[in-house]
Amino acid sequence: MIELTDIHKSFEGHHVLRGVNLAVEKGQSLVVIGGSGSGKSVLLKHIIGLLQPDKGTVAINGKDLSQLSQERLNELRKRFGMLFQSSALFDSMTVWENVGFGLKRHTSLSAEQIREIAVQKLRMVRLVGIEDEMPSELSGGMRKRVGLARAIAMEPEVLLYDEPTTGLDPITADTINDLIVKMREELDVTSVTITHNMKCAYKIADRIAMLYNGVIIDQGSPDEIKNTSNPYVRQFIEGHAVGPIAVEGIGI
Amino acid sequence: MERPAIGLGRIILLFWSVIKGLFQPPLDMRNTIRQMLEIGVNSIPVVLITALATGMVLALHMYTGFDRFGAEGLVGTVVALSMTREFGPVLTALVVSGRAGASMAAELGTMRVTEQIDALETLATDPVKYLIVPRFISGMIMLPALTVITDIVGILGGYFVAVSLLGTSSRTYMRATWDYLQMEDIYNGLIKACFFGIAFTLISCYKGFYTRGGAAGVGKATTGAVVYSFMTILISDYFLSAWLFK
Ligand SMILES: Nc1ncnc2c1ncn2[C@@H]1O[C@H](COP(=O)(O)OP(=O)(O)OP(=O)(O)O)[C@@H](O)[C@H]1O
Ligand SMILES: [Mg+2]
Numbered sequence: 001m002i003e004l005t006d007i008h009k010s011f012e013g014h015h016v017l018r019g020v021n022l023a024v025e026k027g028q029s030l031v032v033i034g035g036s037g038s039g040k041s042v043l044l045k046h047i048i049g050l051l052q053p054d055k056g057t058v059a060i061n062g063k064d065l066s067q068l069s070q071e072r073l074n075e076l077r078k079r080f081g082m083l084f085q086s087s088a089l090f091d092s093m094t095v096w097e098n099v100g101f102g103l104k105r106h107t108s109l110s111a112e113q114i115r116e117i118a119v120q121k122l123r124m125v126r127l128v129g130i131e132d133e134m135p136s137e138l139s140g141g142m143r144k145r146v147g148l149a150r151a152i153a154m155e156p157e158v159l160l161y162d163e164p165t166t167g168l169d170p171i172t173a174d175t176i177n178d179l180i181v182k183m184r185e186e187l188d189v190t191s192v193t194i195t196h197n198m199k200c201a202y203k204i205a206d207r208i209a210m211l212y213n214g215v216i217i218d219q220g221s222p223d224e225i226k227n228t229s230n231p232y233v234r235q236f237i238e239g240h241a242v243g244p245i246a247v248e249g250i251g252i
Numbered sequence: 253m254e255r256p257a258i259g260l261g262r263i264i265l266l267f268w269s270v271i272k273g274l275f276q277p278p279l280d281m282r283n284t285i286r287q288m289l290e291i292g293v294n295s296i297p298v299v300l301i302t303a304l305a306t307g308m309v310l311a312l313h314m315y316t317g318f319d320r321f322g323a324e325g326l327v328g329t330v331v332a333l334s335m336t337r338e339f340g341p342v343l344t345a346l347v348v349s350g351r352a353g354a355s356m357a358a359e360l361g362t363m364r365v366t367e368q369i370d371a372l373e374t375l376a377t378d379p380v381k382y383l384i385v386p387r388f389i390s391g392m393i394m395l396p397a398l399t400v401i402t403d404i405v406g407i408l409g410g411y412f413v414a415v416s417l418l419g420t421s422s423r424t425y426m427r428a429t430w431d432y433l434q435m436e437d438i439y440n441g442l443i444k445a446c447f448f449g450i451a452f453t454l455i456s457c458y459k460g461f462y463t464r465g466g467a468a469g470v471g472k473a474t475t476g477a478v479v480y481s482f483m484t485i486l487i488s489d490y491f492l493s494a495w496l497f498k
Contacts, residue, residue: 081374084370102376
């Protein structure tokens with residue numbers, strides 16, 4: 001369903017992605033792990049066409065994104081939901097207007113109906129009674145969950161989650177993990193999730209891929225990753241400071 | 253600093269997308285009205301003060317000058333012509349672009365660096381059409397509208413100084429205004445205003461839309477929006493005037 005072929009991307013001479021190959025089948029949940037600054041968010045933005053590769057192709061259902069007209073791309077995006085790492089809530093709108101933005105733009109539902117749906121989605125991410133507040137009045141973890149509610153509001157077929165549980169307490173984080181699993185099991189959603197949290201990764205993934213030095217260095221089922229012999233992946237999932245991955249600036 | 257050629261290319265492309273957006277229904281009425289209030293209504297106090305002060309000071313200087321050769325009866329004419337042809341559109345444009353242009357650049361710039369513009373795109377919403385087209389329409393309509401206010405208030409300010417303070421007769425002043433002022437002076441002034449409205453919204457939205465580099469970037473975009481708007485207004489004013497008032 002999602003197919004990335006040999007993606008290269010540089011920013012002002014900084015070569016972030018150096019030939020990423022990755023495929024996600026329909027209904028599958030892929031988790032991407034990798035160090036901070038390794039280009040995971042950049043990778044995710046390529047899938048929904050926010051960034052265009054310098055080289056290589058992104059194909060959704062066999063269609064090359066770069067070949068789509070703006071109208072076709074927007075049609076496609078209506079079937080996508082994306083949670084930004086920074087939440088990216090519209091700060092001029094209330095919480096429920098944020099969650100209902102896509103519905104307001106793309107359906108003919110009345111304001112009351114949209115609000116009702118928004119409240120229901122907010123409840124799914126354990127937020128109750130904040131629908132009339134402004135995003136600036138919320139905590140970081142609350143904003144993240146509003147972003148999540150906005151991403152799922154249109155009942156998309158594909159969900160892209162950029163660090164959905166970062167900044168949440170363990171209990172709320174687990175609720176979000178359950179929600180992600182539920183979205184896949186009940187609605188057959190295809191998803192790509194970025195996370196640093198291995199517990200979360202094992203729980204929601206069908207497959208885990210690790211991004212390092214601009215390429216996918218290893219991928220497999222959670223069990224395969226747990227028992228991988230790749231020393232880079234081992235160091236990462238076990239969280240050791242010492243290993244083949246040198247931490248920049250510490251000078252090992 | 254980006255290279256000027258790239259900047260110019262991108263602003264022309266943006267202008268083109270805005271024009272396309274204008275003719276692609278539906279128009280976002282709610283946002284457009286909000287922007288009209290923001291640009292138009294909220295600028296009225298500062299426009300009023302600018303217009304009044306300019307009209308008054310114009311009358312004062314003209315009176316002193318004309319008095320030397322006994323032509324103080326023409327003060328009304330000079331005030332009316334300068335206001336409608338020149339000071340009305342230019343001062344309104346400078347004041348409004350300093351206020352509303354800066355706030356457009358800051359708002360769009362913040363939306364850019366906090367990924368809100370990206371979020372709009374993922375929600376299948378064209379950010380140019382959603383954010384820039386309403387601002388563009390408002391600038392294009394509200395600047396001429398505010399200029400009408402500036403013209404009137406400026407002329408009244410001149411009247412107040414010439415008649416109430418300096419003792420010109422009311423009849424003389426009004427005749428000097430009406431006998432020489434032509435419709436052409438007014439609507440050519442408004443054409444200038446319309447052009448300035450287009451120019452400053454486009455520049456400010458462009459600066460905001462392509463902001464990079466966090467809070468510092470937003471600051472730079474805002475300053476850039478005001479500086480480039482001012483330059484464009486002042487320089488284009490000469491050429492527009494030469495062309496319109498042949
Ligand atoms: N729009 C951009 N312009 C310039 N450089 C960028 C841009 N977006 C990302 N980068 C650079 O690309 C690199 C990867 O960034 P990215 O945000 O993808 O990292 P990440 O893997 O998501 O890290 P984290 O886990 O900390 O979120 C960084 O070095 C960043 O500076
Ligand atoms: Mg990231």
